[in-house]
């Protein structure tokens with residue numbers, strides 16, 4: 001178990017992708033000499049500004065694109081292997097779903113592709129619809145869904161096979177703050193149960209709290225990589241967290257600090273960030289009225305619990 | 307495997323239904339069929355009307371369904387690749403052959419549904435046509451014995467030199483069904499350039515190998531059009547060779563017209579061996595095999611090209627297949643070489659040679675696809691054998707369809723799904 005937990009699930013060596021035009025002349029070097037190794041059970045973040053090659057990397061991992069150079073080893077197989085695809089879940093950057101289907105039919109269809117039995121398909125579909133808050137909209141056509149609803153459905157289909165490796169391209173894009181928080185909590189819970197998660201984002205606030213390790217890409221090249229806590233630690237500063245004191249005590253305290261350690265000390269009052277505030281307002285609003293389906297507190301689908 | 311194939315097929319079918327493709331096609335077919343039923347007059351007789359109706363209906367159903375299917379098939383994979391919906395499918399444990407077969411079978415389900423509907427309509431139209439005539443009247447007999455039956459037929463092979471009297475043919479009587487009681491038909495035509503020629507008076511005789519006479523009868527025949535002589539089945543012996551003799555006799559004025567037989571299908575013996583319903587079904591199955599091939603062509607074209615290009619390319623191939631049958635006369639390689647030989651100093655240019663070989667290649671490669679057409683057989687009450695349906699399924703679906711499937715899978719395997727086409 002311990003051994004398994006530390007083994008690598010994905011190993012990328014010197015991965016390069018050059019997009020060529022019709023005449024095979026190189027056009028864009030979207031990924032350039034990328035090395036990655038993702039361990040089992042961790043949440044790995046692929047960060048970078050627009051056009052830095054995050055989505056391209058993910059498509060290479062899934063076999064949707066073929067690398068120009070470099071190699072990818074994915075769960076003892078290669079991208080595109082049927083056996084590998086059985087064990088991964090993928091949420092694309094934009095959820096490309098069948099407009100004519102309802103969410104329920106969509107999940108049942110993808111469930112068939114995973115060769116799930118009819119009973120299993122139906123059970124998982126119901127659980128995932130509830131988990132993503134789509135039960136109320138389960139029989140409407142996906143074509144009329146809002147962006148966030150489509151995103152939730154995309155997420156549900158990525159979890160259908162209880163994947164070992166979950167590859168998410170900007171999982172929180174299009175989601176409201178409640179949804180973002182739910183997704184983050186869900187990802188953390190999945191990772192705690194042993195699912196490996198590879199996600200991309202440029203919304204740093206989203207990934208800050210959940211990623212174990214990150215790579216920051218720019219122009220197709222990795223620019224910084226490592227453990228998120230180490231990367232973000234500022235070793236020469238610290239904060240002191242206290243209840244609000246009266247003005248005189250505060251002044252005395254600052255004075256003492258300055259005198260004892262001969263350094264600058266500053267006072268500031270922490271404020272809630274907007275996300276926390278938004279979540280609180282919506283929670284209060286849903287307490288009275290019947291909860292909006294999309295805002296209902298999610299419950300992890302039973303089949304995902306190990 | 308089957309789960310995935312049927313899943314994809316079901317999705318294809320559902321999309322065709324929800325995008326209103328199925329209902330539109332159904333309405334189109336219905337309009338065409340109802341239109342034909344209401345407007346076709348034929349030669350004024352009920353049997354003539356029914357014949358024209360059946361042959362037009364088969365042709366129209368075939369071409370409308372063929373075009374619509376080709377269109378649907380071209381879009382099946384091409385639009386999914388363009389819209390990137392395919393990404394979520396190919397990252398599931400799906401093999402490309404499952405993808406191809408799933409799409410193809412979904413389309414076939416749509417085709418089958420439409421064919422069943424069209425078949426029921428044609429069957430009903432035929433039965434109504436039958437009920438409108440009175441059994442026993444010439445028109446009633448024609449409808450029942452010439453149109454709404456399935457008849458085995460053999461052509462006579464002429465014996466003796468031209469001008470030999472009596473005119474003789476040899477033919478082998480088709481196998482008769484157990485305890486058959488109906489009438490066989492001997493159908494014959496004369497070569498005549500003018501209308502209103504005097505009728506030909508003559509005498510027909512069927513003689514077995516042992517010299518015994520099976521049947522004989524005098525006749526009065528028209529010089530234009532098809533003449534029919536009814537022979538009770540009880541007087542024939544199925545599966546045995548027979549000699550057929552015709553001798554013209556002088557008419558009332560003591561004259562002999564000396565009419566000669568039409569070189570195509572001089573005489574034919576038609577023996578009823580089955581009903582119209584089963585024959586219609588076999589005709590529709592033949593049609594189904596062709597449409598299934600078009601579907602395969604479309605799906606594979608959709609793996610290579612964008613939707614409009616796929617439609618264009620596969621239509622071009624269909625048209626080239628049909629045209630190559632005619633072009634062969636002007637550009638067949640040996641003919642080009644022949645003209646070179648006799649035409650003086652200038653040989654055929656390389657363009658002519660390449661063109662000739664290309665059209666010959668297309669013709670040779672595609673000729674088997676044109677071998678299993680229904681043609682006029684259904685309307686003329688001729689039997690379409692089960693063996694032909696099986697052969698068509700083997701050649702068109704397994705053979706050509708298999709090659710197309712393989713080609714499509716090869717393309718799909720090598721494809722980078724996330725690249726624009």
Ligand SMILES: Nc1ncnc2c1ncn2[C@@H]1O[C@H](COP(=O)(O)OP(=O)(O)OP(=O)(O)O)[C@@H](O)[C@H]1O
Pocket residue numbers: 019027028029030048049050051052053054055056057093202724725726
């Ligand atoms: N099919 C393609 N053909 C040519 N260039 C492409 C193609 N796909 C992506 N690119 C280029 O590759 C580079 C990286 O694109 P990619 O989509 O991976 O960026 P990204 O990091 O996901 O950006 P974003 O944050 O906007 O999603 C971009 O310059 C893009 O234009």
Ligand SMILES: [Mg+2]
Pocket residue numbers: 054055056093169
């Ligand atoms: Mg991206």
